[in-house]
Amino acid sequence: MNLRSELQKLLNVCFLFASAYMFWQGLAIATNSASPIVVVLSGSMEPAFQRGDILFLWNRNSFNQVGDVVVYEVEGKQIPIVHRVMRQHNNQVNKQFLLTKGDNNAGNDISLYANKKIYLSKSKEVVGTVKGYFPQLGYITIWISENQYAKFALLGMLGLSALLGGE
Amino acid sequence: MFSLVQRFQNVSNQAFSLGIIMVVFIMASSYYQLINNNAFSIPSNIDNVKTLVNVRTSRYFGSQRGKAKENMKIRFDLNTDLTPLFNWNTKQVFVYLTAEYNSTEKVSSEVTFWDKIIKSKEDAVVDVNDLRSKYSIWDIEDGKFDGKDLVFKLHWNVQPWVGLLTYGETIGNYTLTVENNDNV
Numbered sequence: 412m413n414l415r416s417e418l419q420k421l422l423n424v425c426f427l428f429a430s431a432y433m434f435w436q437g438l439a440i441a442t443n444s445a446s447p448i449v450v451v452l453s454g455s456m457e458p459a460f461q462r463g464d465i466l467f468l469w470n471r472n473s474f475n476q477v478g479d480v481v482v483y484e485v486e487g488k489q490i491p492i493v494h495r496v497m498r499q500h501n502n503q504v505n506k507q508f509l510l511t512k513g514d515n516n517a518g519n520d521i522s523l524y525a526n527k528k529i530y531l532s533k534s535k536e537v538v539g540t541v542k543g544y545f546p547q548l549g550y551i552t553i554w555i556s557e558n559q560y561a562k563f564a565l566l567g568m569l570g571l572s573a574l575l576g577g578e
Numbered sequence: 579m580f581s582l583v584q585r586f587q588n589v590s591n592q593a594f595s596l597g598i599i600m601v602v603f604i605m606a607s608s609y610y611q612l613i614n615n616n617a618f619s620i621p622s623n624i625d626n627v628k629t630l631v632n633v634r635t636s637r638y639f640g641s642q643r644g645k646a647k648e649n650m651k652i653r654f655d656l657n658t659d660l661t662p663l664f665n666w667n668t669k670q671v672f673v674y675l676t677a678e679y680n681s682t683e684k685v686s687s688e689v690t691f692w693d694k695i696i697k698s699k700e701d702a703v704v705d706v707n708d709l710r711s712k713y714s715i716w717d718i719e720d721g722k723f724d725g726k727d728l729v730f731k732l733h734w735n736v737q738p739w740v741g742l743l744t745y746g747e748t749i750g751n752y753t754l755t756v757e758n759n760d761n762v
Contacts, residue, residue, distance in 0.1 A: 502685045
């Protein structure tokens with residue numbers, strides 16, 4: 412056990428985290444979305460999307476079609492919501508207003524929108540349009556974020572494996 | 579050299595690349611099946627559309643600052659067979675009836691009057707008569723629906739078990755000019 416190999420290991424760990432971060436940011440630039448991959452947290456789009464499903468987003472489109480499933484964040488609330496576009500009104504100068512609804516909800520989303528608005532602004536509030544789907548794998552992140560011990564266990568495991576792992 | 583961590587890494591790498599290959603294969607084969615079944619040219623028959631106009635004063639019906647808002651519902655006949663959309667990667671089909679129109683000269687709109695989630699091939703034939711639309715429609719602008727030309731279209735969205743969401747339109751539009759109509 413010499414200092415050089417220990418430092419080498421530390422460097423490898425740094426490299427791992429840096430490349431993961433670069434991959435994420437690269438994806439964000441390519442898709443023009445701050446969070447290009449999201450995990451479904453609620454059942455409002457069932458049976459299409461269940462809790463824990465992974466969605467891949469794209470945000471280079473300047474307008475949405477009716478029927479698109481979009482992820483939006485209302486101003487002032489930091490909760491991303493995944494719902495379907497029911498109406499679009501497009502005034503051709505890069506401004507589009509949308510009305511959304513969850514497939515599993517009885518009514519539309521007006522009660523979720525910011526201060527008495529009855530439409531969503533495509534350019535300001537839509538984070539991305541759902542293009543791809545992978546079932547259930549995101550449940551790990553829900554489990555980690557909702558279970559405090561899981562968080563520590565994961566961090567501990569990462570640290571241990573990085574330090575103890577041979578070669 | 580063959581530590582537990584190393585083995586775990588090898589196994590997970592293998593699983594990851596195999597998973598990607600499988601997903602790509604499933605996506606390609608289901609898209610091929612859609613094309614093979616002519617899913618992108620399904621005929622539909624929208625007919626006998628009647629408009630029902632009334633006035634609402636709730637925010638949930640488009641009214642703002644207490645101003646009354648004209649709302650419209652429709653009654654319609656619809657007949658289509660969406661069986662071609664079902665293949666081994668179809669989790670559900672979301673089918674929706676929309677109308678395109680111009681709110682003003684500059685603002686173009688598309689609104690959903692009715693939609694349905696179809697989960698199995700057995701339910702894929704839609705045949706309804708004089709059905710009332712699910713949603714009450716108001717326009718974003720202040721004008722009335724009177725005299726507007728609506729183009730009704732039936733769209734579909736295939737939600738896969740894994741892969742890309744697929745969208746399409748059926749063939750068979752229905753055009754209607756809203757006429758002065760005060761009955762509710």
